[in-house]
Amino acid sequence: MCIHSLTTQTRLCSSTNSSLTTPISDPFDKSQVSDLISKQHWSDLKLANPFQFLQQLFDYEADSEVILTYFKWSQREFQVSHSIQHYCKLFNLLANAKKYAQIRSLLHEFVKNETHSNSSIFHMLPLCGGQFCANSIIIDMLLLAYVKNLKLHLAVEAFERAGPYGFKLSVLSCNPMLSSLVKEGKIAVVENVYKEMIRRRIELDLISFNTVINGFCKAGKLRKAGDVVEDMKAWGVLPSVVTYNTLIDGYCKKSRVGKMYKANSLLKEMVANEICPNEITYNILIDGFCKDGNVVAAMRVFKEMQGLGLNPSVVTYNSLISGLFNVGRVEEACRLRDKMVGLHLNPSIVTYNTLIHGFSKKKMLKEAIELFEDISNHGLPLNVLTFNTLIDAYCKAGKMEEAVALCDAMLDRMVCPNISTYNCLLGGYYKEGNMEAAGKLLDELEKNGLRADLATYNIHIGALCKQGESRKAVKLLDEMFEKGLVPNQLTYNILMAGYCREGNLRAALNVRKRMEKDGKQSNVVTCNVLIKGFCANGNLEKANTCLNEMLEKGLVPNRTTYDIIREEMMDKGFVPDIDGHLYNDSINS
């Protein structure tokens, strides 16, 4: 370092105690300073007050790039954060110089450290000069930085604040924010943001609409998804193949009667609108039909796609293989796998997991194990699902020693057990009535940093109910809420079935009351459980009331319902009318 800059350093340090905004009494020659800073040997300066030096750089209108370098260096070097005012000044300088990449990088740090609140930056930015539209861009980039740093709540807060301040945001930040909100399942927020975007006349594009539609579909709100499709048309944006794929997937995943009919009619609608279905469209439909147990329809769609020259992928085959296994058509599933290999489509780990699961369900444990051992020969890495699937197979077969051995094997392979792994084992221990081993496992999973989930509780509750301890099981509902877990319909159904088995119908009905209080509607299974419970206890009148309630709620009886009715009720004098209501002849006549 030259003597010249040493003198400068002394002078810089002489005004340590003065306030940041006070101009230094004895200013240097501007060229002297720029010569010093252009070298950017900050560490040689041994600054006593990093803040003041920054102020001087601003005062001398140093190059934005130089200020930025010093800004970042000094924050690191002195482990401090610059004031919001200096941040905003620098943002403005960089914006004027159109150095957006640098703003992004600075915002990244700004957001990561969370040293300044949204309110302070919104307040300060307009006070630090800069054009209004430049400030909008900065706020827009701030939003994006929050999203990228997984601080969604702050992104949403900034989005809301931008309204009253009049900052105009763009799809560059809003789309990724919407997308993250959808991934987090925050559909209510998505809806609000979307409406507000429309109100503020932010120029929504195809991706904005598709993202919101996807959000509603994933939340099962298909009517609202449809409303957004109307919105987009009114906005002058036409639905694309992605829009249709999203909607079709929404219907496929929904548990509703006739959903596949609707999904299929959407396919027809898109063709009529001259939007070409692609491989993904067909994969979604095929998977939907398979999950619906309708492999015949899935195969028809499979042929149709090939007829259009669209190539089935590993994903397509995986869906079909899984579908065939689900309806017990094991040989055909295997043939399809062979056909796929013949077409040089390499089975993925998902294919193997599907096959292992399929064989396990058919109690073909030997075949499942052979496949498991074959995976490594094909250079595929075993994942946690592979292990869980086979561990579950062992547990269901009552081979707990083998299951535990497989757990050790997964640790050797550096595959980390997850909560599902524990759930499989718990199910196994409960099945053989080993409450002690299960209890130990519940402690162990927490020690390993895992948390019981909904399935853990449903398994535990189911085990208690089977032991005739439904009262103990009900108490677990409160424990769930304490842990922030929300019981699902299955939870209540298990409990009701438990009380029914114990012959305590009053308690079973109380569980249903509680379920409705907790905001869950009865489903077909709920009704079936109660109908069966009343039948088993000889109270056919009450069973009939349950059936009528079910029909009035618009719930469609399934095969199980009819099995119960046929076995228990129709033999005992109840006859159905045209709407499915049952009437007791002996009472009516």
Next chain:
DNA sequence: CTAGGGTTAG
């Protein structure tokens, strides 16, 4: 920045 496949509770 949008859309597709595999495990556990029944």
